[in-house]
Structure formats: C-alpha cells, structure tokens
Amino acid sequence: xxxxxxxxxxxxxxxxxxxxxxxxxxxxLTTIIGRSGEGKSVLLKHMIGLMQPDxxxxxxxxxxxxRLSGTRLNDVRKRFAMLFQGAALFxxxxxxxxxxxxxxxxxxxxxxxxAQRVEEKLAQVGLEGMGHKxxxxxxxxxxxxxxxARALVMEPEIILFDEPTTGLDPLMAKSIHDLIVTMQRRFxxxxxxxxxxxxxxxxxxxxxxxxxxxxxxxxxxxxxFQRITDPDILEFISVGGTxxxxxxxxx
Amino acid sequence: MxxxxxxxxxxxxxxxxxxxxxxxLFVLSAFAWLTRPPFRFSHMLKQLHFIGYKxxxxxxxxxxxxxxxxxxxxxxSLRKFGSEGLLGSAVxxxxxxxxxxxxxxxxxxxxxGSAMTAEIGIMRITEQIDALDTMAINPMQYLIAPKLVxxxxxxxxxxxxxxxxxxxxxxxxxxDLLGVNAGSYWNSIESTVEWKDxxxxxxxxxxxxxxxxxxxxYKGYHTRQxxxxxxxATTEAVVLSSVVILVWDYFxxxxxx
Ligand SMILES: Nc1ncnc2c1ncn2[C@@H]1O[C@H](COP(=O)(O)OP(=O)(O)OP(=O)(O)O)[C@@H](O)[C@H]1O
Ligand SMILES: [Mg+2]
Numbered sequence: 001x002x003x004x005x006x007x008x009x010x011x012x013x014x015x016x017x018x019x020x021x022x023x024x025x026x027x028x029l030t031t032i033i034g035r036s037g038e039g040k041s042v043l044l045k046h047m048i049g050l051m052q053p054d055x056x057x058x059x060x061x062x063x064x065x066x067r068l069s070g071t072r073l074n075d076v077r078k079r080f081a082m083l084f085q086g087a088a089l090f091x092x093x094x095x096x097x098x099x100x101x102x103x104x105x106x107x108x109x110x111x112x113x114x115a116q117r118v119e120e121k122l123a124q125v126g127l128e129g130m131g132h133k134x135x136x137x138x139x140x141x142x143x144x145x146x147x148x149a150r151a152l153v154m155e156p157e158i159i160l161f162d163e164p165t166t167g168l169d170p171l172m173a174k175s176i177h178d179l180i181v182t183m184q185r186r187f188x189x190x191x192x193x194x195x196x197x198x199x200x201x202x203x204x205x206x207x208x209x210x211x212x213x214x215x216x217x218x219x220x221x222x223x224x225f226q227r228i229t230d231p232d233i234l235e236f237i238s239v240g241g242t243x244x245x246x247x248x249x250x251x
Numbered sequence: 252m253x254x255x256x257x258x259x260x261x262x263x264x265x266x267x268x269x270x271x272x273x274x275x276l277f278v279l280s281a282f283a284w285l286t287r288p289p290f291r292f293s294h295m296l297k298q299l300h301f302i303g304y305k306x307x308x309x310x311x312x313x314x315x316x317x318x319x320x321x322x323x324x325x326x327x328s329l330r331k332f333g334s335e336g337l338l339g340s341a342v343x344x345x346x347x348x349x350x351x352x353x354x355x356x357x358x359x360x361x362x363x364g365s366a367m368t369a370e371i372g373i374m375r376i377t378e379q380i381d382a383l384d385t386m387a388i389n390p391m392q393y394l395i396a397p398k399l400v401x402x403x404x405x406x407x408x409x410x411x412x413x414x415x416x417x418x419x420x421x422x423x424x425x426x427d428l429l430g431v432n433a434g435s436y437w438n439s440i441e442s443t444v445e446w447k448d449x450x451x452x453x454x455x456x457x458x459x460x461x462x463x464x465x466x467x468x469y470k471g472y473h474t475r476q477x478x479x480x481x482x483x484a485t486t487e488a489v490v491l492s493s494v495v496i497l498v499w500d501y502f503x504x505x506x507x508x
Contacts (some may be wrong), residue, residue, distance in 0.1 A: 050381050074387040081385070088382040091373065102386050105393075 001026050002047050002158070002190070007056035008214075009042060016042050017053070018214030024207075029184050029191040031201045031222070034211035035236070040194040041085055043211060044160045047192065048080050049073050060158075078106065081154045085162040085194075087147035089135040095122070096131030099149045106154065121149040124179055126172065141168045148176065152183055161193040173197065177204050198237050202226055210236070277391075277472070278465050281399055284392035294397040302363045302398075302464070303405030307412065309358050314413040317350055318342060318420025325421075326429050335429075339436035340443040342421035343414075347444060347452045351414040353500050356459035359406055360492045364467035367398060368488040371471025372481045380472070395472065398464045406460030407453055414452065451507045458503065459496055466492045 002024040009017040016039040024030050024047075034040050045051040046058055049065045058066045060076050068076065081102070089098050099118045103109040109117075122131055125145040135143055144167055151159055164180060165173035177197070181204045184191045195201050201208065202222045209219035210233055218228055226237065325341040371394065374380050383390045418440070425431040470488035474480050 045381075048385050050384060074389070077385055077387040082382070084378050084382060086377055088378040090379055090382070091377075105388050106386050 001059070001061060002192070003057075003059040004043075004046065005057040005059070007043075007046060007053040007058065009039075009046065009051065009053050011042065015214060017046070019056070020211070020214070020216055022209060022216050022219065024190060024192055026190050027188045028206035029181065029193065029204065030207040030209060031193045031195050031205040032209050032211055033195065033198065033201065033237070036196075038211050039214060040211055041162055044082070044162055044192065044194060048077060048082055048160060079157040080160065081151040081156045081158075082160040083144075083147050083151040083162055083164055085166070087135075087143040089143055089146055089150070091135055093134075094131060095127065095133050095135070095138070095146045098135070098146060099131075099153050102150060102154050117153060118149075121153045122146075124152070125149045126175065141172060144168065145172075145176065148179075152179075155187055156189060158190045158192070161191065161195075163194050163196065165195065165197055174200075180204070199226075202237075273473075274465070274469050277395075277469050278399070278461075281391045281395045284389055285396040285400065287392065291393070291397060294393070295400050298397045298401035299405050301366075302359065302401045303408055306359050306362050306405075306409055309362055310355050310409050310413050311416050313354055313358055314351070314416035315420040317354060317413075318346065318417030318422075319424040321345055321350070321417070322421035322424035322429070326425060326431065335425075335431050336435035337439045337443075338421070338425045338431050339418075340439035342425070343418050343440040343444050344448060346414045346417040346421075347448050349500075349504070351410045351417060352452055352455035352459055353496065355410045355413040356406060356456070356463060356496050357493055359409060359459075360463050360467070360489055360496070364463045364492055365485050365489050367464065367467045368471040368474075368485045369481065371395075371468055372474035372484045375472060375474045376476055376481060390472075395468050398468050399461065402460035402464030403457055404460070406463065407456040410452065410456035410459075447507075451503075454507070455500060455503055458499060462495050462499060463492050466495060 002022075004020050004022045007017050007020040008015070020043060022043075032040050032043065042051060046053055046066075047060070049058070049068065053066050056066070057064050060079070063076055065073060065076050089095070090101065093101065096118055099121055100114050103114050103117060118131065119128075122128055125148050127142060127145055127149065130138070130142070130146075135146070138146065144164065148161070148164055151161070161180065165176050168176060177200060180191065180193070183189075193201070193205070202225060205222040207219060208222050208225040210217045212232065218225070218230065218233055220228060228234065321342045322338060325338050326335060329335050329337055329341065371380075374394070380390045380394070383393055422433075422436055426433045426436055467488040470484045470491070474484040
C-alpha cells in the first residue's frame with residue numbers, strides 16, 4: 001500500500017501539489033488522470049522518493065519515506081520499478097543492456113538467465129531482435145516500450161508507469177495496455193499508471209483517481225468513476241470520445 | 252541604496268559559500284561511495300580510456316609545439332648571454348614544473364571535461380540519473396566516483412607524455428634547426444632537473460586531475476532542466492576548472508618553491 005497524506009510541493013515558485021491525500025491499494029492497477037502539467041509525474045516521483053514533499057507524509061507499506069535517504073531509502077526503492085515519461089533509457093547502453101541493467105546491477109544476476117529474461121521481455125513489448133540498437137536509433141514509441149521492458153523485467157512488488165502508451169499508435173497502445181494488465185494479473189504487483197488514454201483506462205484499471213488543482217478531486221473504482229456527476233470531471237473524461245462500458249476490454 | 256548594495260553583495264557571498272559547501276560534500280560523498288562494494292573496475296577503465304587515451308593526440312600535439320616554441324624563445328634569450336648550452340635545461344624545467352601540468356590540464360578540461368559535463372548533464376535532463384536512483388543504484392558511486400579516479404590516474408600520465416614530447420620538441424628546434432649541441436642539450440637537463448621538480452609536477456598533475464573531474468562532473472550533475480541549462484553548465488565547468496587550475500597552480504608553486 002502506498003499512502004500520501006497531505007502532500008504539498010512547490011516547484012519553481014508554483015504550488016504543484018496542494019495537499020494530496022491518496023491511498024493506492026495493494027495488488028491493483030490504479031490509474032491517475034488529470035490535465036497536462038497538473039503534477040501527475042511529480043506525484044509519481046513522490047511515491048518513489050525522487051522528490052520530497054514540502055509538507056505531508058508518504059508511506060510505502062509501513063515506512064514513511066519522505067525524510068529517508070541513503071541505504072534506507074534504497075531498501076524501499078528495491079521494491080519498485082518505474083517507467084519514466086521520457087523512458088530515461090541509458091544512452092550509452094544498447095536496448096538489451098538497458099533491459100538487462102536492473103537484473104545485473106540490482107539483482108546481481110549473471111549469465112544466460114539474464115539474456116533469456118531480457119529477450120522474453122523485449123518480445124513482449126514488440127522489440128524482438130532490436131536488442132543491439134542504441135536508444136538514439138529508436139523512435140519515441142520504441143524507446144517507450146524499451147523503458148517498459150526495463151520496468152517489467154524486474155517483476156517487483158510495485159511498478160509506476162508514467163504514460164506508458166503516449167506516442168504509440170492505437171494498435172500498439174492496445175497491446176501495451178493488454179501487456180500491463182496481463183502482467184499485473186499474473187504477478188499481482190501494485191501498479192500505478194499515469195495515462196491520458198480515456199476511455200480505455202476505465203476498462204483496464206481497477207481504480208481511477210483524478211488530480212486537479214493539486215489535489216485528488218476524485219478516486220473511485222473504474223467501474224464507478226464514470227458515474228461521478230461532478231461537471232468538471234465529467235467534462236474531462238468525456239472529451240476523449242464515447243464512454244465505453246467498463247470491463248469490456250479484459251476478461 | 253548603499254544598504255541595498257551591501258545586502259546584495261552579502262547575498263551573493265552567501266550563495267557562493269553554499270555552492271562551495273555543496274561541491275565539497277559532492278566530492279566527499281563520491282569518495283565515500285568509492286570505498287563500498289560493488290567495485291566497478293571496468294567503469295573506471297572506460298573512463299580512463301575516455302579521459303586519458305582519447306586525449307593523447309591533442310596532448311601530444313600541444314606538447315610538441317609548446318616545446319618547440321619554448322626552444323625558439325629560449326634560444327634567442329640565452330644566446331644574448333652566450334649560454335645556448337643551457338637550452339635543454341630551460342625547456343625541461345619549464346615543461347616539468349609549469350607548462351606540462353598546466354597546459355595538459357587545460358587541454359583535458361577542454362576536451363574531456365566539457366564532454367563529461369555534457370554527458371552527465373544530459374543524463375540529468377533526460378532523467379537517467381533519476382532512473383539510477385529508482386533502481387537503488389547510487390549515481391555517485393556508479394557515475395561520478397569512476398570519473399574521479401580516472402582523472403586522478405589519467406591526468407598525471409598525460410602530463411608525463413606532455414613533458415617528454417615537449418622536451419623532444421625543444422630538441423628538434425634547438426638542436427636540429429638552431430644548431431645547439433645535442434650533448435649539451437641532454438647534459439644540461441640531467442644536471443639541473445632534480446627529483447624535487449619532478450615530484451612537484453606529479454603533485455600538480457594529480458591535483459589538476461581531481462579539479463577537472465570534480466568541477467566538471469559537479470556542474471553536469473547539477474544541470475538545470477533545459478537546453479540552455481546544459482550549455483550554461485558546460486561553459487561554467489570549463490571556465491571554472493580553467494580558473495581554478497591556474498589559481499591552484501600559483502598556490503602550489505609558491506608552496507613548493
Ligand atoms: N523539476 C522541476 N522543477 C520545476 N518545476 C517542475 C519540475 N518538475 C515539474 N515541474 C512543474 O510542475 C508542474 C507539473 O509537472 P508534471 O510533469 O508533474 O505534469 P504532468 O501532470 O505529468 O503533465 P503531463 O501530462 O504533461 O506529463 C509543471 O508546471 C512543471 O512545470
Ligand atoms: Mg507527466
């Protein structure tokens with residue numbers, strides 16, 4: 001369980017988070033929506049201790065991480081993996097090395113077991129045979145998928161996905177959604193996803209939370225979220241197109 | 252008015268001091284992480300290759316011409332006193348004590364230091380450093396420490412090459428072109444260069460190696476989140492390293508002499 005209590009954060013003189021209260025349930029896929037620049041990426045970074053709140057608490061399980069540093073913070077981070085919005089692949093390493101990186105450096109794995117797991121993950125994100133390429137040689141969408149493979153390869157307890165499908169074509173976006181959902185169901189990790197894919201996310205998520213004006217404006221099970229009658233929320237989630245029936249996407 | 256100015260000067264002094272404190276903590280933390288496993292020798296070798304091996308060409312080139320111009324200048328000055336025979340000593344002493352360490356360090360700053368700032372800065376901007384953090388891998392240990400060690404080893408080796416090539420450059424001009432006696436060129440070097448001079452040069456080059464990698468990686472690590480931020484960081488790194496090298500050189504020289 002990840003729990004944020006009254007989290008406030010100012011960045012560059014601008015109050016980005018203004019008292020976020022949010023509980024991410026264990027073993028579920030929770031999606032955070034909200035307008036561009038609203039602070040969704042900032043919110044994710046607070047969950048993994050990349051940013052410290054000016055005020056408030058961030059709990060991961062029974063550890064309050066907002067004042068931790070050094071090895072104690074690292075111990076918490078070992079339970080996480082994160083897909084960055086910009087993928088954040090290591091430029092100096094090939095795609096294969098990038099995906100193998102957490103296995104080698106974090107799990108201290110060696111030999112053919114690494115290659116096998118990396119190839120498997122690359123195939124799952126549709127990057128079969130691309131392992132030798134360098135990030136600079138990939139398209140934006142391919143980089144995103146390589147980043148996704150790197151996040152998934154660890155099979156950790158908690159995975160944060162910052163816009164996993166932005167920049168992908170609709171077919172690829174659907175297959176990435178399917179992959180995330182399948183993996184989440186199979187391994188049961190806690191997933192937090194930031195996404196603009198409305199209405200698809202209502203079909204694949206367990207919970208949906210909306211960030212607005214630096215606060216969580218609403219959080220509800222995906223099946224119920226679309227019944228919220230707040231006009232602002234309704235406007236935001238219905239601009240994307242027709243409202244789909246929840247649960248029609250994954251069986 | 253006056254009060255306002257005093258206030259502003261005070262504020263800028265405080266910011267400078269804070270920055271210096273952060274820089275000190277930065278290097279201390281990198282060295283502290285160096286002592287903890289895992290030890291990444293291959294990283295260090297890669298950095299050594301980058302800072303050292305890849306700077307060899309430009310170092311040899313500058314060293315050759317520096318030696319040659321020293322011989323040229325030295326010859327015309329020494330000839331006035333009829334002591335051209337001391338040309339070798341003049342070239343070698345200036346090389347070993349001053350020009351070798353300083354010029355090699357400035358060349359390494361321009362070539363490897365700026366690239367180092369840019370590399371780390373891009374990693375900062377594109378969140379690669381954050382990615383390391385999320386993987387519970389300390390960027391100080393993974394990224395910075397190997398560069399500091401490579402600087403400490405690489406720069407003294409480059410300076411040694413610089414000195415040797417420079418002395419040979421001086422030989423080419425002095426002996427082959429201007430007709431100084433070859434024997435007296437080498438003899439004067441042998442009789443005047445002392446171990447003390449060599450030690451001083453080594454001490455200087457080690458400290459320059461630290462200054463370059465320290466300042467350049469610090470500036471890259473604290474790059475602001477924009478393309479201009481990267482440009483500023485690189486410029487500041489090169490300017491600051493060069494200035495600190497020259498100031499520190501003066502300080503060390505006055506202590507060593
Ligand atoms: N490191 C930073 N320094 C200063 N300001 C920042 C920093 N990171 C984010 N911000 C600011 O915080 C606000 C929220 O940014 P954030 O990246 O979290 O938005 P977002 O909701 O993820 O948007 P998008 O959907 O476009 O990704 C923005 O106004 C941004 O300018
Ligand atoms: Mg974002």
